[in-house]
Amino acid sequence: MSTATKPTNGTDTADLAPVSTESLAALLVSTERPPRPNAIQTSFTFGWRAMLKIKHVPEQLFDVTAFPIMLVLMYTYLFGGALAGSPREYIQYLLPGILVMSVTMITMYTGLAVNIDIEKGVFDRFRSLPIWRPSTLVGYLLGDALRYAMASVVMLSVGLIMGFRPDGGVQGVLGGVLLLIIFSFAFSWVWTMFGLLLRTEKSVMGVSMMILFPLTFLSDIFVRPETMPGWLQAFVNNNPITHLSSAVRGLMDGSWPTAEIAWSLGWAGLFVAVFGPVTMRLYNRK
Amino acid sequence: MTSKNRTDQWAGPAIETAGLVKTFGDNRAVDGVDLRIEAGTVYGLLGPNGAGKTTTVRMLATLLRPDGGEAHVFGHDVVREADAVRTRVSLTGQYASVDEDLTGTENLVLLARLTGHSKKASYDRAAQLLDAFGLSEAAARQVKNYSGGMRRRIDIAASILNTPDLLFLDEPTTGLDPRSRNQVWEIVRAVVAQGTTVLLTTQYLDEADQLAARIAVIDKGKVIAEGTKGELKASVGAGAVHVRLRDAHQRPDAERLLRQALDADIQLEPDPVALTARVGNGSSNGAGAAEKASRALAELAHAGITVDNFSLGQPSLDEVFLALTGKSDHAETSPQPPTKQAQQQTKEATA
Numbered sequence: 001m002s003t004a005t006k007p008t009n010g011t012d013t014a015d016l017a018p019v020s021t022e023s024l025a026a027l028l029v030s031t032e033r034p035p036r037p038n039a040i041q042t043s044f045t046f047g048w049r050a051m052l053k054i055k056h057v058p059e060q061l062f063d064v065t066a067f068p069i070m071l072v073l074m075y076t077y078l079f080g081g082a083l084a085g086s087p088r089e090y091i092q093y094l095l096p097g098i099l100v101m102s103v104t105m106i107t108m109y110t111g112l113a114v115n116i117d118i119e120k121g122v123f124d125r126f127r128s129l130p131i132w133r134p135s136t137l138v139g140y141l142l143g144d145a146l147r148y149a150m151a152s153v154v155m156l157s158v159g160l161i162m163g164f165r166p167d168g169g170v171q172g173v174l175g176g177v178l179l180l181i182i183f184s185f186a187f188s189w190v191w192t193m194f195g196l197l198l199r200t201e202k203s204v205m206g207v208s209m210m211i212l213f214p215l216t217f218l219s220d221i222f223v224r225p226e227t228m229p230g231w232l233q234a235f236v237n238n239n240p241i242t243h244l245s246s247a248v249r250g251l252m253d254g255s256w257p258t259a260e261i262a263w264s265l266g267w268a269g270l271f272v273a274v275f276g277p278v279t280m281r282l283y284n285r286k
Numbered sequence: 287m288t289s290k291n292r293t294d295q296w297a298g299p300a301i302e303t304a305g306l307v308k309t310f311g312d313n314r315a316v317d318g319v320d321l322r323i324e325a326g327t328v329y330g331l332l333g334p335n336g337a338g339k340t341t342t343v344r345m346l347a348t349l350l351r352p353d354g355g356e357a358h359v360f361g362h363d364v365v366r367e368a369d370a371v372r373t374r375v376s377l378t379g380q381y382a383s384v385d386e387d388l389t390g391t392e393n394l395v396l397l398a399r400l401t402g403h404s405k406k407a408s409y410d411r412a413a414q415l416l417d418a419f420g421l422s423e424a425a426a427r428q429v430k431n432y433s434g435g436m437r438r439r440i441d442i443a444a445s446i447l448n449t450p451d452l453l454f455l456d457e458p459t460t461g462l463d464p465r466s467r468n469q470v471w472e473i474v475r476a477v478v479a480q481g482t483t484v485l486l487t488t489q490y491l492d493e494a495d496q497l498a499a500r501i502a503v504i505d506k507g508k509v510i511a512e513g514t515k516g517e518l519k520a521s522v523g524a525g526a527v528h529v530r531l532r533d534a535h536q537r538p539d540a541e542r543l544l545r546q547a548l549d550a551d552i553q554l555e556p557d558p559v560a561l562t563a564r565v566g567n568g569s570s571n572g573a574g575a576a577e578k579a580s581r582a583l584a585e586l587a588h589a590g591i592t593v594d595n596f597s598l599g600q601p602s603l604d605e606v607f608l609a610l611t612g613k614s615d616h617a618e619t620s621p622q623p624p625t626k627q628a629q630q631q632t633k634e635a636t637a
Contacts, residue, residue: 017423019472021473021476024473024476024477027418028446041402045400056387057387121380122386124344124347125397125444126400128348128372129372131400
């Protein structure tokens with residue numbers, strides 16, 4: 001996420017080719033405006049912008065490559081022996097969950113990116129364009145969906161090397177990843193809201209962590225809820241992350257956990273329905 | 287809204303505001319601004335930092351919602367018909383309104399795509415614009431590596447991608463070296479020549495003087511003066527004749543003669559041989575003032591008063607600005623308020 005402005009390693013204006021007022025005039029005369037693009041076109045154009053940013057600042061992929069690998073290795077070998085007898089056995093249970101955890105944690109960066117970007121002058125230009133208003137933000141999320149897919153591929157590869165053998169086969173695994181990406185896309189609207197609401201990058205980070213830690217740890221990602229005290233089970237069993245990780249685990253396992261899938265999609269719909277409009281309200285006010 | 291027509295049906299002003307207000311907490315950033323800007327002209331919004339220029343522009347560009355009053359752009363209300371306004375305006379903000387992480391080409395293609403151009407048309411348009419703006423060589427470089435002048439160029443290029451009917455330029459030359467500044471001016475002139483209306487905000491008087499047909503001087507959220515350059519200068523009536531005599535004893539005589547000849551207030555400078563006369567002629571070429579001054583000199587010579595040194599100060603927008611905003615640190619050099627006499631003469635001179 002190193003979007004900080006570097007000092008201009010200045011090309012002096014003296015070296016610049018002069019402005020050609022004649023060709024400028026010719027360009028200005030052709031005033032025919034093409035038909036207005038629709039919401040999907042503009043959203044994908046902003047998605048293209050997000051991908052260009054990845055292309056120019058590839059370091060920002062650190063959080064979808066090295067970070068997830070670290071999580072898989074760390075938790076598998078740390079808890080594996082104690083919780084499931086061996087890391088190899090534990091990873092069968094853990095990997096879908098740790099995938100959910102990593103990707104939902106990565107969604108946080110959407111809020112940071114929005115918070116940093118929104119103060120830049122280019123947003124004034126975007127907001128003065130006659131386009132579907134949310135497409136700027138949807139574009140971010142589309143770019144991020146690509147990042148989530150990359151993180152998933154990386155983690156699954158590491159998992160397979162470590163002995164993860166999903167019974168659901170390719171289909172089940174792809175289904176699980178797709179569900180995860182859809183959920184994360186919807187969940188990201190929470191962070192776009194905070195990105196617009198909070199004034200500094202640090203506060204966005206702080207609030208995100210406050211929400212993400214309990215949400216991901218107090219779920220069934222690491223251990224089965226049956227081992228927890230009753231009051232905690234009440235939270236864990238109703239945590240959207242629990243629904244999601246159960247659904248993803250089920251899909252990769254080859255079962256078809258209809259209820260859990262429905263819950264995950266329901267939560268996703270709720271996130272968009274609540275935080276989407278709030279985000280847009282803040283965006284229009286900014 | 288799929289195509290646009292320069293001449294549209296709208297024959298009224300490009301911008302019309304009435305009692306426009308924007309407050310931020312206790313601060314009334316814009317406090318009842320009335321503007322009427324004719325289409326096809328450059329209009330200068332001149333004022334110091336924090337005067338409310340940018341806030342006004344942001345409201346007109348639909349980026350900020352006014353807290354009071356009304357604003358119409360080509361007849362469209364900026365709040366209720368924001369979308370219609372957006373199809374006709376373009377904004378070059380105070381800080382580069384381009385994506386610094388993207389290259390020059392990518393920035394222009396992005397905007398072309400967002401306004402509905404096909405992929406091919408977008409790349410073509412981007413290449414043409416970069417070429418016209420002398421940026422072809424920097425096309426594949428990230429904008430964050432551009433110099434200040436190059437940033438301004440790519441910024442303006444992005445703004446005129448679809449030839450807007452109204453272009454907002456918010457302090458377009460702040461922080462630029464004189465050469466880049468001249469180039470930006472050239473671009474603005476070329477844009478206006480094609481029929482685009484430009485609303486320019488600036489802290490630089492010479493910039494307003496160079497580009498704008500009409501100027502509104504804005505301070506503390508209020509328009510404190512409005513008119514053509516000539517009118518503004520005339521309202522202060524600040525042409526100054528500076529005279530230095532050889533002999534200090536002759537100063538009382540010189541003062542009397544000059545007062546008669548110039549029909550103006552004479553100021554005795556701390557230097558015992560110097561006098562300054564405020565000539566109430568605000569015509570921008572200063573011809574009337576020069577004529578009167580030479581007559582006065584002849585009379586001094588006729589009376590046997592030796593003049594060592596003489597200069598005629600052109601009335602400048604600077605003086606207008608300082609007189610109106612009262613922001614001068616040197617009260618003694620700022621022009622005095624115009625006398626009725628001076629204004630009377632000005633009207634005759636400009637008539």
